[in-house]
Amino acid sequence: MMGKVTLRNLAAHKIRLVLTAVAVILGVAFVAGTLIFTDSMNKQFDDLFGRIGTNVAVDVRAKKVVEGDDDGMAAQPVPATVLKTLQGIDGVKDPQGNVNGYAAVVGKDGKIVGTAQDGPPQIGTNWSTGGTYDLASGRAPRGPDEVVIDAKTAEKGKLAVGDTTRVITAGPPARMRIVGLVDAGNLMGATLTGFDTPTAQRLMLKPGYFSDIEMGSTGPSQSELRDRVAKALPQNLEAVTGEKLREESKSDIAAMMSFFRTFLLVFALISIFVGSFIIFNTFSMLVAQRTRELALLRAIGAARGQVTRAVIGEAVAVGVVGSTLGLAAGAGLASLLQTQMGDAGQGGLTFTATPVIWSYVVGIVVTVVSAYFPARRAAKVPPVAAMRDDVALPQRSLRIRIALGSLLTLVGAGLIGTGLAGKGGNPPVPVGVGAFAVFVGVAMLAPVISVPVMKVLGAPFALLMGPPGRLARQNALRNPRRTAATAAALMIGLALITTVNVLGATTRASVDEQVDAQFGADYLVEVQGAGGIDAEAAQRIRTTPGVASASPTYEGNALVENKKAWYMSGDAAVIAKAAKLKITSGGTGIGDAGIMVDEGTAKARGWKVGAAVPVQFADGRTEQLRLAGVYAKSNLIGPRLISPQAHLRHTLKPTVTTVVVDASAPSAATKGALESSLKDYPNLKVSDQASLKADARKQVDGFVTFLTILLVMSVIIAAVGVVNTLALSVIERTREIGLLRAIGISRRQLRRMIRLESIMIAVFGAVLGMGIGVAFGAALQNALADKGLGVLAVPYGTLGIYLVVAAVIGVLAALWPAWRAGRMDVLKAISTE
Template identity: 80%
Template sequence: MGKVTLRNLAAHKIRLVLTAVSVILGVAFVAGTLIFTDSMNKQFDELFSRVGVNVAVDVRAEKIVDGDDDGMAAQPVPESLLATLRGVEGVKNPTGNVNGYAAVVGKDGKVIGTPQNGPPQLGVNWTGGESYDLASGRAPQGPGEVVVDQRTAEKGDLSVGDTVRVLTQGPPQRMRIVGLADAGNLMGATLTAFDTPTAQRLMLRPGYFSDIEMASSGPSQAELRDRVAKVLPDGLEAVTGEKLREEAKSDIAAMMNFFRTFLLVFALISIFVGAFIIFNTFSMLVAQRTRELALLRAVGAARAQVTRAVIGEAVAVGIVGSTLGLLVGAGLATMLQSQVGDAGDGGLTFTVTPVIWSYVVGVVVTVVSAYFPARRAAKIPPVAAMRDDVALPQRSMRIRVALGSLLTLVGAALIGVGLTADGGNAVVPVGAGAFAVFIGVAMLAPVISVPVLRVLGAPAARLLGSPGRLARQNALRNPRRTAATAAALMIGLALITTVNVLGATMRASVDDQIDSQFGADYLVSSQGAAGVAAGVERKVKAVPGVASASTVYQGDAKIAGKKAPYVSGDAAVIAKAAKLKIVSGGTAIGPAGIMVDEDSAKKNGWKVGSAVPVTFTDGKTERLTVAGVFAKSDLIGSRLVSQQAYLRHTVNPTVDAILVDAAADNPASRSALQTALSDHPDLEVLDQAALKEDVRKEVDGFVTFLTILLVMSVIIAAVGVVNTLALSVIERTREIGLLRAIGISRRQLRRMIRLESIMIALFGAVLGVTIGVAFGAALQNALADKGLGVLAVPYGTIGVYLVVAAVIGVLAALWPAWRAGRMDVLKAIATE
């Protein structure tokens, strides 16, 4: 039977190559994701191996708020502690570090790097340690000198001796570059180094460090840590250098694991779609080889042998597809690296993991998809070899309809349960529910296809005559095959439509929130991590035409024992700017007050006058009095803390935004503000329209990214349409010969096949967009209380997808139609 398998592979090369394409694309996504994340993990390991390599113990502020890794918000370490640490036995070279935000402005007037949602812009004090080496120039020695990393200098066209603007939390600084640092691959981050006094003044406060690190002159890290801990004041802790590096690595590992899982989800979607194509292809191959397989049974082949022969073909397709998919995956990983800028400059890292998973996924999916057609082949009776009109038996649709209906209902229920769950608990039921719905609809598709295809094919049948009528009849002839082909396209377009409905809903909801909740004329905000620089508020107030300007802060604290974000500032101004609806109390919160929304008040049993314990990042706890309760606000969140309380407990206050009211809201006012802030290229002046546009850009970028990832599944589905049509043409060789014999022209024949392809593609698209809109509406309904209050369906985009589906049908039919048109009429008629 091994020879039979090899002969069949050689006899059906084109058909199996098309099937292998589905495997290649799916495996490529898996392999590319694994190779990319392995490569990035190796680069991060190399980066962290250079940082703090000789640090035995590090002294830092205790983390009061879980997850607070922002050194600018944490309690600083006093410089005077250095003398104490030098007196601890075993401590060697204690060195204070200053870490914060610092960005360099290039010669083009733009901030170097991508601060918003991108790699950090690091500001440090130059310590002369082993973390960074000087590539040229010298170390900074005064308040007007700075060192930048080589990559930042290249991006900004800067060199030693140039004067640059440096942005920090304070006013912009004019400084001279005195050296370039070889910092290795900072994964897209930028590095700016000052002398220690300057770094303290600009990024922290004079006389303080972010942390103090030290080496050991003999004791183990754990022993030295215990010795150091005994001399530390309250609020500070000592950790080993090993733990410090592990914390940094674990944070990165968690991020990369999430990214890997995120990409693998889309890879699995592509493989899921490919499974439909493989199943369809092997089902058609088995149907076309009924007599051949029956003859094998007649000459003595057992059922198991026939099954193994078909499975053997699947294994061969899986191995070839997995091998090529692994190679394509390496190219995909290279492309992904090119999209992450400097972070992808370290080259690819190849491990055994992508290889193993590529073959496991490719071969297993192919074999599983081919298993049921193989079993069907084994059931062909030997007597079938003696008949010309033998056909594989078809099961009744009743079981299929019942099971499909059950799966669809169960899937919908699981999605509903998942969407009402909290946090990560939603992922498994939603994913399982979506999978069940897709399988259920795919099982119901043969029944659905009959009425839908009659409607879709009616215009062609009426307007295009015989080719149109024949195309509709061909699409309806085998509903199972048509449904299996269309199901692959359905899945891809369903997910793309869901993403687009969700994106349109997010845009519409944000527009509604801004219209109903944003009452200020302008918002001055920063693209950088450090927020709006100190002194900007004074500049804004000095602009002619500005009636008022008020700062808004953001922070994290433990409120009633749980970590919670909050905003702070002038409560009356923020309430007016956010159009808060006061339910009880008022905005006069004083130096020790807090305002909360209705949900928080109800959940915690708070009312006006209640005392709320709040633990700030400096470790101190203060009981704030509830001064007012307001209706839900998506713009400011659930808590508004007294500005005085925020400033009392924050070492380095960070202005999140400035609310501006102008005497006259017109383009001249905004232009005047932009001119006044020209020294701060990291700041934006936004009115209502610009704020909406900013949000739309972020949403559109996210939707586009997801859509691109899902396009792979649509490409696989298109390959499936090509494969089905090509096999269908071969299956109908004699029929096509007869059509040509009775007078149908080559042009009409090609038109018939193109129309059939378009109908199949449109059927899949109609199913897909219908399910996608339903999924999107379900998501919006479940998340209505979390900011998605307005359902929006992008009808124009959906229309474009239907047109694209029709184009896919035309393109998919080109080769099968060309092949059908070239058939020799007499040979076609003589085909058995």
């Protein structure tokens, strides 16, 4: 019987439950879209790496100074003489040396093809016939001025076989003729450039060296051949199986995609968390409106458990429908994400069981859990209540709610503080749990907070809008629990958006302060991408009219006390002036075997000026460097500054990353002259103090916008919640609305009343959320003050805009409920029980 009751109730409340399902759909869509998207990208990467090294049995490479590190800490490349040694080992088939490095192609428009900064790699290699890729047209390169490029790069750069183009590497741009196009398939946005082996060595490595040497097998297994090869290698080289080589490449991508999946799922969980408030509120109102009906069921013999199961059955139905539609919407979202990936997203979608399972698990479980407490309240309706006309569900005292909400808020704040202080091992966990506790705690306290706040927010409306304004304020105050539950959903989304915007404003202000305090050079010439500044470019900079001095700097990684350590290298006196270093002890006379460190590093290691600091460089050799000076913390220089002579002694192919420029008289004309001198170098950028700030702001603004867009989903769900609450409230107040119409209130005034009530609820949620967001942002800034966020900045203008947006959301959310209320028949409304 109760099954029929459940089906009847679903049919009777279609519109209300459809609105509830929207919250489920949006939350599930985020989860499903994330899982489908990352599964699709993983499949594309697997296909890409499946083509690489398919015939490689063993690969010979240099041992790494830091195990598992892939960003420049590898030892010296493999000498070409090793190739002859490998040819004499039994079982080795066709050993071949590879040269890999950075090489970018300049298109017809004079710009580098592909993303030069923080994008997919721009791969340069020595071309070998019969290798991983095949030529689509043309022929292989045969000399120092010939090159082959992948077909997609040629298409984007509007290049063809026979064209002459510039190729950017670590050295000077080389003018080369395109002699062939490579069929590279989907490189996921990367570019591929191939040279003959001598040219590749000269441009990207060093003559007589390979990045690695790969070989096939004439019979022995990969592990057996690896052991044979390893015995013939020098101590600084190692042999790995082709299978391990491919797994390493895949594991790096898998780690990246795992992080990206987790990152997106966090926002999906936020949307689901917000949606749970909507579901809870909707079922609470549905149960409250059906109190007499439920009492009648109890009166004719339905047990408490049956009533509970009937309501839960409705929740399961909503969860199933919402999950199904959410899964379909998730596929659309995944497709949209792929289109935003450019070339990396052209492989189509991959569907596995994982997103399907999780979509239904998340959708149904969240809906049922959110509806559980309203269902239990429904079961507690006494049968005698069926005999009363004014029956209503009993309301618990707010005392327990206030106590529990206060406790959760305080515990959450404590966990956030613990996580931000770096205690507890994994800071994101206590911070995330703490934020969750704060949101739940504030949501529990919201009914108490809403009464005084709504009185203040509603006062202008009551004063200026007459009876509709006064009625709207009374309606919002009538049921503080409902008002709070509706506003809480909007509170969460805007709290997180506000936190992101406060951090963005704080970062911009902090960067501006750091540039003002620590940037003392007139100009910096920086590399965009993975290349370098060659000697010819450096000479052009030095001879530019108006330039007084130009000093190159390098970057590198080393081991200091067996820990990976990034360092800068260059003329210490020039760098100290350019970065406005505050020397606290010693000086900048580091000579050809010296080092300077910041105060934090010196204190942590117990180093004093004159101490010997053992540094193991990328070539595996260790050198004792003398500590020449200690300086105050500098975010521009970092914790270590090493003499250029020491860096150059241990670097096979030195790469200048930045040139510090001082001008005789800094001006727009001097900057323009520098840019004109470097017009043949599209990978170099001239920056002054203003452009450094602008670049930093652009990066911060882009990241803030990206996070805000992801969080907008939760705000949309919250808006749906406002619509749902108002629609149910209109139904609940049908008789009241009829009486208002009967005593003379017009349809226009009635609609205005509902719109004003919606605006008050939305603005209340926004004020609460922005207050929490500012508090979160201030806490994060305080915790990260020593990491560079030294200035707290609150974007009041942006928050004002969000407040207006919240009011607009309130207006839009009220359109349908207000229209429906205005269309009610007065006599029927009055006669409604």
